[in-house]
Amino acid sequence: MRILIADDDALSLRLLERTLERDGYEVTAVQNGRLAAEHLCRHDGPRLALLDWVMPELDGPGVCREVRQKREQVYVHMVLLTSKESKRDVIEGLESGADDYLIKPFDPAELKARLRTGLRILQLEDRLVEAREDMRFKATHDPLTGLFNRGVILDLLSRELSRSRREDGCTTILLGDVDHFKNVNDTLGHVTGDEVLREIARRLLGSVRSYDFVGRYGGEEFLVVLNNCNLPSALQRAEEIRRAIASAPVQTVRGPVPVTMSLGILASTEWGVLPAEELLREADVALYKAKAAGRNCIKLASPQVPPNVPPQPLEEQPK
Amino acid sequence: MQPNDPPPEPIVNVAELLARVDNDAELLRELIAIFKIEFPRHLSALREAVGQGNLKNVQKSGHTLRGMLSNLGTTRAAAAAARLERLEDPSDGTALKSAMALFESEVTNLLPELEACVAKARP
Numbered sequence: 001m002r003i004l005i006a007d008d009d010a011l012s013l014r015l016l017e018r019t020l021e022r023d024g025y026e027v028t029a030v031q032n033g034r035l036a037a038e039h040l041c042r043h044d045g046p047r048l049a050l051l052d053w054v055m056p057e058l059d060g061p062g063v064c065r066e067v068r069q070k071r072e073q074v075y076v077h078m079v080l081l082t083s084k085e086s087k088r089d090v091i092e093g094l095e096s097g098a099d100d101y102l103i104k105p106f107d108p109a110e111l112k113a114r115l116r117t118g119l120r121i122l123q124l125e126d127r128l129v130e131a132r133e134d135m136r137f138k139a140t141h142d143p144l145t146g147l148f149n150r151g152v153i154l155d156l157l158s159r160e161l162s163r164s165r166r167e168d169g170c171t172t173i174l175l176g177d178v179d180h181f182k183n184v185n186d187t188l189g190h191v192t193g194d195e196v197l198r199e200i201a202r203r204l205l206g207s208v209r210s211y212d213f214v215g216r217y218g219g220e221e222f223l224v225v226l227n228n229c230n231l232p233s234a235l236q237r238a239e240e241i242r243r244a245i246a247s248a249p250v251q252t253v254r255g256p257v258p259v260t261m262s263l264g265i266l267a268s269t270e271w272g273v274l275p276a277e278e279l280l281r282e283a284d285v286a287l288y289k290a291k292a293a294g295r296n297c298i299k300l301a302s303p304q305v306p307p308n309v310p311p312q313p314l315e316e317q318p319k
Numbered sequence: 320m321q322p323n324d325p326p327p328e329p330i331v332n333v334a335e336l337l338a339r340v341d342n343d344a345e346l347l348r349e350l351i352a353i354f355k356i357e358f359p360r361h362l363s364a365l366r367e368a369v370g371q372g373n374l375k376n377v378q379k380s381g382h383t384l385r386g387m388l389s390n391l392g393t394t395r396a397a398a399a400a401a402r403l404e405r406l407e408d409p410s411d412g413t414a415l416k417s418a419m420a421l422f423e424s425e426v427t428n429l430l431p432e433l434e435a436c437v438a439k440a441r442p
Contacts, residue, residue: 011353011387015339018346054382083386105389108339 001119002026004045006036006063007052007081012104016050016081019108020115033058037066040076047074048118050102050111053082053093061096068097075125077118081106142216144194145201153215153223158276160213160227161268170269172234174224174241175283176204179260179295181220192254199250200259207244208237222261223280231267231300238265238298246296260296262287271303328395330425330432336392337440344440350391351433357387362426365403369419374409381406388426391433396425 003025007013010031017029028046030036034057039045049067051060058066060080067076080093083104093101099121100114140152148156157173164171178200185193197220204214204222217223224241226234242263249256264287266279274282286301293299340346361384368376381404388397399422406415 009383009386009390010357011350012390014353015346015350015390018343018349019341022341083382083389104386105339108341 001048002028002046003048003050003115004028004030004036004039005050006030006033006055006060008032008055009052012052016106019111020050023112023115025115032056033060033063037063040067040078041070043071043074045071045076047076047122048115049076049078050081050115051078051098053080053084053089061093061098064093064097075122077122079114079118081111145198145216147201147205147222148213148215150215150217153213153217153225154276156213156215157223157225157280160225161276161279164228164268165273169228170230170234170267172226172229172231172237172268173266173279173283174226174234174238175217175264175266175280175287176222176224176241176245176261177263177287177291178220178245179262179291184257188252188254188257192252192257195252196250196257196259200245200261203244203247204241207241229267231270234265234267235298235300238263242296242298262290262295263298264288264290264301265298266301271301330393330395330428331436332392332394333436333439334392335394336433336436339390339392340440342441344437344442347437347440351430351437354387354391354433355430358384358426358429361387365419365422369415372409372412372415374406374415377406377415378404384422393425393429393433396422396429399425 001024003020005013005016005020005027006029007016008031013029013031017027020027028039030039033051033055036049036051036055037058040049040063049063051063053060060082064078064080067078078098079100079102080098081102081104082089082093090101099118102111102114140149141147142149147153157171160171163169178196181193181196184196200222201214201216204224208214208224208226211227213225213227215223226237229237242261245259245261249258264283264285266283266286268279271279271282282301282303286299290297290299336347340350361380365377365380365384368380381400381402385397385400385404388400399418402418403422406418408414
C-alpha cells in the first residue's frame, strides 16, 4: 500500500519513513504541506496519508481541507500526526477533514494499528464502489451480450439526436435483425442461440468507432447509433457491419452456425426534427423492406416528403 | 535530593528510543546524523529569538525542538523545550531566561548520550 508522509522535521520524517517501510508500505516522503496536497490530489495519488500539523506553505489541516475539496471521486484516509494535543486542536484537526489524530512522539505499535484501521476503511470503500459499479453496469447493460440495454440505447439515441440538431450534424440509426434467428433457437436450442447473439454483439462492437453506441433493442434486434456520421459514410459503415456479421459462421458448441443480418438505416438530417420513437419506426420500416428484399442487405429509410417543406396554402373554397 | 525521592530521569530513555527505532543501529546512526545537522540550526534560531525577546519565534522553535527531542527519547530535554513552547507572557523576561537556561543545561550532553545508545542497538 502506498502512503504519503509529510513533516518538515527531517528526523521525524526519516523515522516515520523507515518505520512504515519496515511494515511493508511504499512511502512517499515530503517536507511541506503544498507538496503533500499536490501528491494527494493526483488521480493516482496515495490514498493513505500521515500529515504533520505545523508545516511550511500549507499546514496539515490545510492539506486535509484541500484534499477533501479536490479529490472527491476517491477517498483518502488522512491521519494528523502532531505534538499539539489540546482538545481544541483535536477537534480542529478532525473538522478540517482528517480521519484520525496521533500525538507525537508516536508509538510505533499504535501508529501501525491505526494505519491498519485506515486500510480496512479504504478496503471497505473499494468494495462498496465495486458493488455500486457492478449494479450500475447491470442496470444499464444487457446481461446476455454486455451491450447497452434497450432503455439506455434509446436514451443515448435521444441525446445524440439533440446534440446533432444543435450542432447541425447528422446522427445515423442502424436497426439490425439477425436473419432466421428463430430457426437457430428452434433447431439448435436457446443455449446455442445465446452463443450466436453474444458473438454478433462482439462483431458489432468490433465494427464501430469507440464513440458510437451499440445496444440490444429486442430479442435478436440490435440498435447502432453512429454519431456525427453523414449518409454516404453511414451507408459505407452499414455495409461494413453487414459484411462483418456475415464474414464467418459463429462457432458454437453445436457446430458452426452461418449468420447474416438485415439492416434498416436512417440519417437524421433527412427527417427534420422528428422524435427518436418516430425515427425508429421509420428505421424499422426500412428493416422490414430489407427482410422482404431477401435478407442480408441494407435498406435506407427515405422520407416520402422532403422535410421542412412549408405547408401548402389551402385552396380557396368556392364561395 | 531526599532518600525517598524517585531517581532522576535519565538524559535519554534508552528503552523508549530503541523501541522507536525498532532496535535498528543503522537507523539510529542515521537519525543521529540528521540530529547533528538539524539541532544546531534550531538551537541557533531559538537563541536568536530569546535574544530578541520574540516570544512567537521562541514558541515556534520550542515546538520544533520538542518534536525532534521526543523522537529521540530525550524526555528531559523535550520537556524543557515544551516549557519554552508554552511561555505565554511576553513581558515575563525572567520566565523566558529561566526556561532557556534549563533547556541549555538539558541539551549539553545529549550527543554523547545518544551515540552511546547505538552500541546498545542491534548492529
